[in-house]
Amino acid sequence: MRCMELPGYARKVILFLLSTVFLIFTMPFGGGVSAAEGRQTAEIKKDGPAWYIALGDSIPNGYHGAGEPEVTSYPILIAGDLHKASGRDIWISRFTKNGLTTKKLNSTVLSEPEVQQILSQAELVTLTIGSNDLMNEFKKVSREILNNKTRFYTADEALAALQEGIEENPLLLMNVVSAIGSWDYAAFEEQWVLAMDTISACCRPDTQIAVTTIYNPMKGRELPGTLNAVIESVISGMNEIIWKYKEEYGYHVVDLFDSGVEELTQSDGLHPDQDGQDMIRMLMENELDLSAFQAKESDEEVLRMQKELEEAAQKKAQEAEQKRQQERRKRMLVGGGIAAGVCLALAGIILLVKKYRRKKLVY
Numbered sequence: 001m002r003c004m005e006l007p008g009y010a011r012k013v014i015l016f017l018l019s020t021v022f023l024i025f026t027m028p029f030g031g032g033v034s035a036a037e038g039r040q041t042a043e044i045k046k047d048g049p050a051w052y053i054a055l056g057d058s059i060p061n062g063y064h065g066a067g068e069p070e071v072t073s074y075p076i077l078i079a080g081d082l083h084k085a086s087g088r089d090i091w092i093s094r095f096t097k098n099g100l101t102t103k104k105l106n107s108t109v110l111s112e113p114e115v116q117q118i119l120s121q122a123e124l125v126t127l128t129i130g131s132n133d134l135m136n137e138f139k140k141v142s143r144e145i146l147n148n149k150t151r152f153y154t155a156d157e158a159l160a161a162l163q164e165g166i167e168e169n170p171l172l173l174m175n176v177v178s179a180i181g182s183w184d185y186a187a188f189e190e191q192w193v194l195a196m197d198t199i200s201a202c203c204r205p206d207t208q209i210a211v212t213t214i215y216n217p218m219k220g221r222e223l224p225g226t227l228n229a230v231i232e233s234v235i236s237g238m239n240e241i242i243w244k245y246k247e248e249y250g251y252h253v254v255d256l257f258d259s260g261v262e263e264l265t266q267s268d269g270l271h272p273d274q275d276g277q278d279m280i281r282m283l284m285e286n287e288l289d290l291s292a293f294q295a296k297e298s299d300e301e302v303l304r305m306q307k308e309l310e311e312a313a314q315k316k317a318q319e320a321e322q323k324r325q326q327e328r329r330k331r332m333l334v335g336g337g338i339a340a341g342v343c344l345a346l347a348g349i350i351l352l353v354k355k356y357r358r359k360k361l362v363y
Contacts, residue, residue, distance in 0.1 A: 049089040050293055051121045052079055054096055055109065055199075056128035058271060059212075059280070061096035068266045071274045075126060077281040082124070086293040093118055101132045102191035110198040119202035123293060126284065127211045129195070130238055131270075133188055134214070134231075141179040145172055159218070177226050183234045189241045196249045208292065209251040210284055213239040215262045217270040252287040259283060 054060045054075035062073030079092045095109050109115055119125065142148070142158040146165045166173050199209060218231050239257055246253050264276035272280065 049091050050082060050086065050123045051118065052082065052090055052092045052124040052126075053115075053119055053122045054092065054094040054126050055105065056096050056126070057100040057132055058096075058098040059128045059131070060094065060126065061098055062277070063098050063271050065266050065268050065271065069274070071272070071277050074277045074281040074284060077277065078124075078126070078284060081281070081285060082290065082293055085290045088293065099132055100129065101136065102129050102188060102195060103133075105129055106191055106194050106198070110195060116198070116202045119199060120204065122203060122207050124288070125199060125203060125207060125209045127195070127199070127209070128280075129211075130188070130192075130214045130242070131217070134183075134234060134238070135270075137183065138180065141176060145175050145179060173227060177230050180227075180234060181230050183237070185237050185241065188238055192241055193245065196245055196251070200249050206292070208288055209249070210254055210287055211242060211251050212254045212280065212284075213242050213257050215256040215259065217262055217265065254280070254283050254287050256280065256283070 052075070054073075060073050060075050062071050062076070064071050073094075073096075075092060075094055075096075079090045082088075083090045095115055097104075097109075100109070139158040142162045143150070146161060148161060148165075150161070162172075162176065166176070203209065214235050216232055216235050218228060235257065239255075243253055245251075259279065261272060261276050261279055264273055264279060265271060266273050
């Protein structure tokens, strides 16, 4: 299979092999370099499968609601395009989950040694996160403002309850606007920086990292003008944090805010349908350097590699022949020693027999 999403058990086996190889090559040299430093100094070789790691929430996870047709998520689409562009096999691992927030990304995904080890082998990392931070806050505000103990499982449920409550009591709108407008940007920024610290520390210098901004899933809803403006403002503030660290961490920013993706959603108005996933794929690939995934060996390079392989093979053959000759000499020495011992033993026996015969003749 050319584009292959690795199951969990396969990732664990490969992780074990990678760790073993790492130990073999670092232990003989005294091990003064940490694992993270070792990853940073090594360059990716473009002569084998390319490993692509997708991180994030339900969007890269390919969520589809009940009764909705299945969608192929943008990471799977990108992996297919990478194979076509480079001719290389693509190994894709998706550490994605419906409902994932930035805090959960750090505590349950990026903190895992398995994920960190696989990130160290990646040539491409993509991340879509942040929408659930806002959606969870929206649901929390709805419960608090409406004094509703019902647990809203989706933003749709919270929005419907909120709209109904505002219709009955228009004064609630000001409370909602005030609550959402006091969004804790500092907490989101802290979690974003933590995620970028981990990803950049694990990845190699030439790994391409691409992150998406957040689009407004409420844009097409019939919301009171003030509420819609506040939601737009909060999302813009979150996106500013994403843009803020672009240069520091060297990632590509794929801007979804004004892309029109919000018009290409499923019936819930939140998650992209197949056209929406295709649009994110297109925007992502426009930001990436797909040529970087191509094997760069020229004809001369191939000949040089072949010559090195031939010389290495000849060296191995010579070493094997020398070893065989040493073993042969060793066997000859051992055999000669045994033969000499046998001869001495026989000579001793003959002497004893002769001595015995002489004594017998005297008597």
